[in-house]
Amino acid sequence: MKDERIERITNQIVEQFKRSGYEVDAKEISKRLRLLIHEFKVPESEAVKTIKNWLAKELDIPREKLLAEAPLVKIADITKPGQWVSLKAKVVQLWDSTSPSVSQVGLIGDETGIIKFVIWAKSGKREVEEGKSYLFRNVVTDSFQGRMQVNVTRTSDIVEIDEDIQLPPREIEVVGALVAIQQNSGLIQRCSICRRAMAKGVCPVHGKVEGYDDLRVKGVLDDGENVYEIILNEENVKALTGMDLEKAKKIAAERLDRGAVLSELKARLLGRYLKVGGTRGGRYLIVNRVEFLKGVDRKDVEKLMEEVAV
């Protein structure tokens, strides 16, 4: 059991160096791994790092080159935390970062799936834009609240690519009730520098800055079996309620209260059935189309009635 683990890690290291064109001695690596992991009880990730550093020094490989070698994987392959990988993915959605230690947070996707990503402020990496595709090099997989995510750290690299990465082809349709609308919905203010949502005129990154208005609803769609977190942008909100940003501003001005917009949206959307077409990623549903459900089909009711065999 223990030796299987050593063998697995050894193979990973050997493979990685082979890809960069270096032959390394598997026996020597296993020996050192056994010493570090079994004798000295060093955590696996530290042991691997130590051995890679040693090999890099032995073979005189520049550190950067070695770091660039995290294997290119697809999002569906990410199942374990603590793996260094590279991904080609499109930024599907950016969320508000609530912590100053997080530069950006949101969802990225490729044709095999969608996953949450976090760019740590400490990483000092460039910011990404929604809808653009990037190569995320040397990001580390992690598990947070029971779900997989990837973290962009100091040793990672983000390169914009020309390719338009496709999202999972299967679009799902969910009919569910909008059972909750979060407080940071309605007429919100975004930072004019980074477009993050601001709370009370303060951007989590840039502090007290000029903001601009936006309209959105963050909510929970529930079909009685599953819950989906959804974000409705101005266009979606307008399609459902007829309220656009201008109308929202007018409501806020007339009532002398920006919160009036949220109350109005709650009154018109909460407890309603929505038909949402979109792409599913984890507990999120990326909205492509949204409309109110129009009543119930007579044929469906009759069919169900037949099923009630009494």
Added chain:
Amino acid sequence: MNFRKREVARRIFSYEFNRSTYRIQPEEDKAPVYVLTPLGMRCNRVFVVGALLDKEEVKPDSGVWRIRVADPTGAFRGYVGRFQTDALDSLMEIEPPELVAIVAKVRVIERDGRLFPALRPESISVVDSETRDYWIYETSKRTLERIRRMEEKADEDCKLAWQIYNPNLNEFRQVVKQALATLLEEFELVGEKEEEFEEKEEFEELEEELEFEEEEWDLTDILGE
């Protein structure tokens, strides 16, 4: 921080809900409390659409309001207190009777050794009849699925429900039938009127069994957050 997945809002008719008295005690602290229904479903949160029949302050100036919401199979009871600000705000604006959609937590209240399920609403909103119709359809569908699973004794919760409630599944089928009939009536379909009439009488009797003095309830269970 211990972060939990949001509880799904289950679709359930008042007929099944009002007979759900068995609490599944959480295995660890702060885990959600579930109520087991006679058809073997665990629920912690529900989504209900029906007619708000009345709202009444339990005692003058208590800030606690008792509501009754009817679906085609009976009526839900619920209590809205000052901790349920969103629900209370909207409730104050609504004059019954009115069609409402309610997202609520499920509570079981104990009184004189008897247990009564009640709603503790998180949000209440006025909706149209199309929303109500779809809810009846959807809830019928889910209820039939549960009946099927009970027949198959599909999982541990179904087995537990058999043990605790020993439900008469035909009774629940009748309830679904009755609910669906109200939809078909709307489509101006002539149904089996006589049979329906008999069913209705039967349900009224069953409802009576459940009546009790609500004023005497110990409300501490539902009012805390």
